[in-house]
Amino acid sequence: MTIFKTFEYDCDFCVVGGGLAGTIAALSAARSGAKVVLIQDRPMLGGNSSSEIRMWVRGAKGAFNRETGILAEFEEENIYRNPNLAPTVWDSVLYGKIKENENITLILNASCMDAECEMGTINSITAWQLTTYTYQKIRAKIFADCSGDSILAPLTGAKHTVGREAKTKFNETIGPDIADRKTMGMSCLIQARETDHAVKFIPPTWANVYKTDEDFAINPSEAGSFADTRDHKIGTSGCNLWWMELGGDTENPIENTEETRDELLKVAFGIWDHIKNYGDHGCENWELEWVGFLPGKRESVRYIGDHVLTQNDIESAGHFDDVVAYGGWPMDDHNPKGIKGNSKKDASTTYYPAPSPYGIPYRCLYSVNIKNLFFAGRNISATHAAMSSTRVMATCSLLGQAMGTAAGICVREKILPRDINNGYIPYLQKKLMDDGVFLPYKLREISELTKSAKLNISDADREVLFNGIERPRTKAGENAISFDNGDELVFEFQEAKEIGTLRIQFDLDYGHKSVSPNKKMTWFAQKLHQGLDFEHVKVAQTIVKDFEVFADGKKIFETNNNYYSFVKIPINLKASEIRIKFNETHGAEKVNIFACDFI
Numbered sequence: 001m002t003i004f005k006t007f008e009y010d011c012d013f014c015v016v017g018g019g020l021a022g023t024i025a026a027l028s029a030a031r032s033g034a035k036v037v038l039i040q041d042r043p044m045l046g047g048n049s050s051s052e053i054r055m056w057v058r059g060a061k062g063a064f065n066r067e068t069g070i071l072a073e074f075e076e077e078n079i080y081r082n083p084n085l086a087p088t089v090w091d092s093v094l095y096g097k098i099k100e101n102e103n104i105t106l107i108l109n110a111s112c113m114d115a116e117c118e119m120g121t122i123n124s125i126t127a128w129q130l131t132t133y134t135y136q137k138i139r140a141k142i143f144a145d146c147s148g149d150s151i152l153a154p155l156t157g158a159k160h161t162v163g164r165e166a167k168t169k170f171n172e173t174i175g176p177d178i179a180d181r182k183t184m185g186m187s188c189l190i191q192a193r194e195t196d197h198a199v200k201f202i203p204p205t206w207a208n209v210y211k212t213d214e215d216f217a218i219n220p221s222e223a224g225s226f227a228d229t230r231d232h233k234i235g236t237s238g239c240n241l242w243w244m245e246l247g248g249d250t251e252n253p254i255e256n257t258e259e260t261r262d263e264l265l266k267v268a269f270g271i272w273d274h275i276k277n278y279g280d281h282g283c284e285n286w287e288l289e290w291v292g293f294l295p296g297k298r299e300s301v302r303y304i305g306d307h308v309l310t311q312n313d314i315e316s317a318g319h320f321d322d323v324v325a326y327g328g329w330p331m332d333d334h335n336p337k338g339i340k341g342n343s344k345k346d347a348s349t350t351y352y353p354a355p356s357p358y359g360i361p362y363r364c365l366y367s368v369n370i371k372n373l374f375f376a377g378r379n380i381s382a383t384h385a386a387m388s389s390t391r392v393m394a395t396c397s398l399l400g401q402a403m404g405t406a407a408g409i410c411v412r413e414k415i416l417p418r419d420i421n422n423g424y425i426p427y428l429q430k431k432l433m434d435d436g437v438f439l440p441y442k443l444r445e446i447s448e449l450t451k452s453a454k455l456n457i458s459d460a461d462r463e464v465l466f467n468g469i470e471r472p473r474t475k476a477g478e479n480a481i482s483f484d485n486g487d488e489l490v491f492e493f494q495e496a497k498e499i500g501t502l503r504i505q506f507d508l509d510y511g512h513k514s515v516s517p518n519k520k521m522t523w524f525a526q527k528l529h530q531g532l533d534f535e536h537v538k539v540a541q542t543i544v545k546d547f548e549v550f551a552d553g554k555k556i557f558e559t560n561n562n563y564y565s566f567v568k569i570p571i572n573l574k575a576s577e578i579r580i581k582f583n584e585t586h587g588a589e590k591v592n593i594f595a596c597d598f599i
């Protein structure tokens with residue numbers, strides 16, 4: 001008997017863990033109409049990208065492989081509202097996107113610690129909420145574990161694995177000859193700020209002492225790659241000290257988290273002490289602004305799904321019929337010894353090339369033995385080698401959107417995750433692409449309604465507009481049709497037609513050149529060490545700020561403050577002509593449109 005109250009909830013879909021994967025999964029399911037409960041054990045969403053950890057979001061290499069969909073929407077909201085990129089304002093962007101959706105109940109500060117599971121089906125989960133001393137019990141039809149640490153695996157008996165497979169198990173070349181439980185470790189990051197005067201640093205007595213680079217780095221003459229030198233050049237576009245890493249060689253990476261955190265704090269303060277007090281690192285005017293007390297976790301428990309993604313799947317570019325997401329970061333296999341490794345063999349990480357993009361199949365996103373359990377994020381069904389690539393957060397975000405969209409279908413059709421394979425994959429793929437997600441090897445189908453219209457553009461432009469690829473292929477601007485500010489795109493139908501939703505893919509400035517001059521922001525705009533030369537980010541100049549939509553001459557939509565690169569506008573009326581007038585971009589001379597059609 002407990003003296004503490006239990007609050008109970010019934011919903012369609014319950015997501016445990018509000019990192020980027022879980023947050024995006026919850027939002028995409030809710031937008032598909034499902035009633036969702038999202039449980040997160042921290043005060044804010046975002047996981048490793050949140051203000052508590054501040055890891056920068058990375059994804060597929062190559063400017064035109066940038067991840068779109070909900071992740072781009074979050075980033076664009078952040079760029080608009082948070083030009084200084086304050087980490088806690090980024091938290092508020094994620095919080096706001098979830099709170100403003102009426103289909104989602106967000107339960108923060110609540111840690112899932114129990115589950116009722118019968119005959120391979122989860123009936124409910126229970127979480128302990130730290131701030132209210134109450135239990136939160138959630139019954140749902142479908143559950144998703146996006147906790148990174150896979151809390152529902154021990155609680156439900158879902159099949160899972162920890163550590164590195166032997167090379168022979170999946171015929172991989174990355175990994176040990178004999179399987180082990182070693183993982184990629186954790187890090188407590190730090191952030192620094194430049195001032196206009198000299199700043200002293202007094203280290204805590206318990207910090208590690210690193211008098212010379214050799215005390216923590218591999219001798220630069222032995223170093224095989226930049227990763228080995230443990231780069232600590234602080235500056236606006238400098239390193240984020242990701243290599244301050246420990247905890248990968250412990251038997252149980254989860255149980256050892258607190259102990260590892262203590263060691264990581266000694267490392268973090270010790271490295272800053274080294275930068276400030278041992279030798280000239282060009283940081284006389286820099287001060288320590290923030291230290292992460294919550295270790296960011298790279299790897300712990302991975303689920304087993306109907307397919308286990310392997311190194312070979314990645315290297316062969318993932319040509320799966322059920323492709324629902326993609327990666328493109330190299331296989332980035334960190335040394336379990338972390339910063340303790342100090343011989344030439346102990347590179348902090350080893351990069352193995354991966355094609356960008358490569359496809360990831362749907363079958364990696366649900367449990368092989370628990371019928372109503374999905375997962376997304378760093379715990380998907382993948383080998384250690386494959387996960388060393390899929391774990392980056394922009395990839396996790398795409399996995400979250402794919403899984404959440406699939407969960408929405410499951411709820412609507414009253415089916416289980418595995419049943420999606422019985423004829424629903426094309427619909428899932430179409431829905432993702434309709435929602436602005438790019439899928440490798442897939443062309444988006446343009447609706448018959450759209451194709452039946454006469455357009456005021458050349459046949460060549462019409463072909464580009466409807467070619468099903470909504471991003472540049474080899475150079476900026478390519479694969480788009482261009483207008484001048486003030487031009488119109490007109491769709492004329494032979495007779496009045498029921499028009500549903502208008503969708504437009506603007507140019508999001510894939511290389512982010514107009515977003516920030518900072519090279520690190522070509523990936524994702526997020527706070528870095530802040531030098532005096534730090535420049536606020538700006539909405540991509542290529543995004544159309546001011547546009548209007550007319551149906552049979554009557555204005556039905558207008559905005560003079562759009563900052564999203566992908567928009568969906570409900571039309572929901574009968575019309576024989578739709579006109580879109582592009583009045584003004586955020587600064588670009590031309591309006592580039594990659595897609596404009598009706599669904």
Ligand SMILES: Cc1cc2nc3c(=O)[nH]c(=O)nc-3n(C[C@H](O)[C@H](O)[C@H](O)COP(=O)(O)OP(=O)(O)OC[C@H]3O[C@@H](n4cnc5c(N)ncnc54)[C@H](O)[C@@H]3O)c2cc1C
Nearest residue numbers: 017019021041047048058112148187296297377378392393
């Ligand atoms: C130091 C470091 C450097 C990295 N470098 C990069 C990089 O440069 N770029 C990049 O993109 N990725 C990087 N990664 C990898 C990336 O951050 C992770 O793989 C990614 O965050 C995984 O996303 P996720 O949503 O699965 O999990 P997470 O971001 O870990 O989010 C999971 C959330 O679930 C919550 N949770 C856990 N247990 C429970 C529970 N029982 N109940 C409720 N909630 C729970 C957690 O608090 C967390 O907020 C790095 C990771 C680390 C640690």
